[in-house]
Amino acid sequence: MQKGQIKLRSKVQLLCAGALIASCSGAAWAQNAIQSTSNETAVTSVGGEDVIIVTARNYVPEGSLTASKSDIPLIRTPQSVSVVTRDQIDLLNFIDAQQAVRYVSGVTGENYGPDLRYDFISVRGFTPRQFIDGLAAPVSTSIQSVGVDLYAFESFEVLKGPASVLYGSAPPGGIYNQVSRRASEDFGGEIQAKYGMYDYKSVSGTVTGAVTDDLAVRFTGLGLDRNAERRGVDSQRILASPTFTWKLGDRTEITGLGYYQYDEVNGDTNGFLPAVGTLLPNPLGQIDHRANFGEPDFNKFVRRQWAVGWDASHELAEGISLQSNAKFSRYHEESRVIYGGGGLGADNRTLGRFSFPYDEKVKSLAIDNRLAAKVDTGAISHNFLAGVDYRNVTNVSAFGFAVATPIDIFNPVYSTAPIVNPALSVPFSNIKLKQTGVYVQDQFGFGNLYILAGGRYDWVKIDDRNGGTETKQHKFTWRVGANYVFDNGFAPYIGYAKSFEPVIGTDSTTLAPFKPSSGRQVEGGIKYNVTAGDVKIFATAALFDIKQTNVVTTGTSIVPVFGTQTGAVKSSGGELELVARIREQLSINASYSYNDTEVTKDANPAAIGARLVTTPKHKASLFVDYTLQRGALGGLGFGAGARYSSSSAGSLPDAFNPTVLYGDASTTFDAIVHYDTPGWRLAVNASNLFDKRFVARCASLSNCTYGAGRQVIGTVTKKF
Template structure:
């Protein structure tokens, strides 16, 4: 049952900061030049005709690649506070093992990247998640962009399914301030502040704050987090902008691996049951991100951009987890109690990531043929220091899966399976030309060359592995503009992603290589209020690590995987009162070659053949105010529950309800209901011993005010 108690300290801090910003703006009588919506808005666009992730000013209708944009209005309508809630509304993006809710992990078109840290995603065009990072908070996010298919020709090493870019909110030269407070089921509370405005005629700021104290349907599991995200824009001249933003995020929560699928069957135990030890305390994740960019327009046709990003991450804490050696099998005591074996771990990870980007973009013509060229380079240096100690399971450290008793004597941490220092260095050069061959034809040609170096020192074994690789990745695409609303495109592209570790001889593995082909149709209404994409794709990946049959315990880069499918995305404003977003994906993703015969033909982990969602929002005037009511459905088909494809997670469909009432211009009340019919489902898994149950029905009451 939902409780309505408010914790005063976070709320008081938000109120104090918010009213201080408002008073400052009024006292200085600022003259403002831009219009900006701050806080939850109504009637904003669902459909976006451009995207920064494509590194081009070309309208998406002319781009020979599928791009899906989740704008702030969708984020607000569903009340998303985590990134994973937003990508449920993108075709072909599926949830993966989230490490007990302590990081973001997803697959695009079936490919999920590293089994621990997941695929790379971008933050304002820079890699945003190298290392270990807390789940992305949405308080300072303006939109989420997904570029489908290989993106290596633009961004370097990445999965062939695509890449995701998070675009943060930017300072505005019109003052705006909003304060939002929420209370929800399971004793969950959240407050956010969004404040922006000018500090002078040439300098503007934005400040996003979030404080969260979140309960859970999971026994013994609570989390806390805060986000502090100031940013500044300095207009150096009419043609030059300097942008800086800082993001500080702290997240504290127990490492909760979820439930077990006893003998491969989900639903074996209650979705509430926590199999860890409350006495282990929280895992703490601290992330700090600095981004500095300089933009200059030489003319209406030529512009340049350069940027630096520096990120640090710290991850530490104890955990007790169901033992992988238990394989989801319980042992029965003489009294008939079902016991699952556990182990205890301590992790201490630390990372430093610095990167640079520089690019030049311009337009020119050669006779009747128009060109839009993009050239640039980027480089990064990344260090990851990892230490994990472990105590293996014993009979005395098991737990009853139906009637858990906590407080057992902690296991001694007597082994150190991970004690490494990894250093990565990478540099890439890219060149792209978008060519208007004729009024109705657009040709895209792109090429990128990357050099990559990795150095891993294993302090436990006193060994060191180094590898150097280089890769050249092209892409070529063609778009036919049939009429002002309809276009057809085709694309061929490649990707690569370095493999970590070494073979039996200490040599480096060849990088994974992906090749993709895609054809599609795009539609955009004449008034640009709604549009959609239908895409067919075929992706092959080789040099996937597989077991070395001649040397037990070692791997070779000889595996292959394939993903084929169809995707449909549609969104927009159908009438003045109704906006809709919908998507569907058919994804056939499986292993096509592996030295382990059991894996031949196995489905890729957590990737359903069928998935999709639909959501609609209706708004209208009411008395002196305004109201809105909306609903949505999300469907995820049956999926493989582990790498061997030896057990499955069942399909599920969940519903949501969203309502708001706005009695005045600056006051808004909302009620969001997630999983309306309280469906029991399982969002993802790593294997039978670590299965993540989905959230039951939750209600969230909100109050939003602008001042």
């Protein structure tokens, strides 16, 4: 083991011990306080018989701040929203955001298999923009994910379709927002340990409670040490997330939010396997799914990120309040990697490799201030919102590139020659972005009919310091929708929304500055929500049609973008989704998606008619979990699930990849066994239980990756 790894693992152990000490010391001064966690286990007596009841009161979502930046219930929101609550995350034992969307309609994850760095997610054919606590995350130039650990969050929320009216620049497929754990006046928390395949080890904990009558605090921490499916790869992570809520009188409340995360991956990155031997046959045999064609003793990825901010509100009068949230973030990733992307030789076993060091720094300031008001004007109720938000982002990155020594894919031998490590001599991005948006939204209520309407105007200024150009773009977006909520819980709805994304650069044909890309969606469907005693169900059926124009027909990871702005794409389909919790005993997550995507205009005739990447036409999933409540086995539960995904395109056809490769269709099965007693939970969960082998994606003939194989993890949780 290298010295740096020993030092990092010591830090992980120290953080875990610190979280444990903090949790235990908190218990000493609040032994009789009420639990603040929503997932609780209690023993009651019914007819003289002990009955164990596991209460998960938030398993079925009812609201989402992401959808409207207000407390409008999901049943009254005329757009599809999926909320994966902390209760779902805990009971189904998801360990990252990609797993969290496994049973969500219209959303796919794990497009690059079990990546240890990022969360690769696609929504209705588009890569969504990531938000944390309602503010844009400081994502890098080419990867729309910062990879903050799922344990830091209370919920994972996906708003499907255009979201620009409330969030500014965003793709037409949607966004996802992760809501941080908050402090509670009631004392509570947990300590959790996991161990699983490939030496997966983690210790985590969260504790919350009141310090004074006006101040509540929470601390969440995690230490993770794991290996990967690929041989010679290990990863470590440290997460610390403090928060507090301070009440300044009866009308003012401030919540401070922060996180720090350190990641280190040693040995390799994911992907870059040749198609011949994975997706396509190789006369010499299939490539081992655990094969590593990098340099285990050289390859390294390090990421440091942190953010601090606030979420504050002040009540001006009854039903009228000022709200503000802000976040200052720093993100820095650096990597050096030898990867096998050079193509397979004529002997079907010699793989060309490259050396690719990379470094990127992102600074971000995001502020959102708004006025919220609930008023009645005669028979009409109003849920009104007006706000202004501002983003200031600086992104600087550079890379190096060189040819490295080849490797034998069936008998890899490492470090056969001096490892080439070129300097970071090629600037990739040096961009400063400023965006200001002003928005207004109102939901009008006429009895059981609710009409939601909103509009926004954005001003965007992008200074490309590498290219020496300055781009100024502005755009008006709007949305309107209606729901009718019947007394029996059914709510048909229809909505129309628009989106935009700024585009940097100049059209290579017209020589004019690019315009913002523009998207629009028409969506209609029906929602069903029932909460009757111990039966809770939320279901959605939706049909949608998305069109995006002003698409630049080139790889969008090139900064500034080079190409001509003549492209257009569409995405249409239908979705079914259900989440249910019945008698605190039976949990159901089910979904089905049909997604038909197409490039409708492109400067490259070969691309017209192509399907959008990583978007299967069909995705279906079902998970059912049942807990015994009576008898000697009371508290014992079992769950099983199945997931199907049809094949999806790995790339769009272009000059570099004229042939589009489709990943494998796959059917995988999940299972969980758990045992709950008051204060304790023991669980063993398995995903891809039968270890189905499939290729998740081939972005080119030299860039394929296997889907996530079998994963079995045991969890012990102590709640207090």
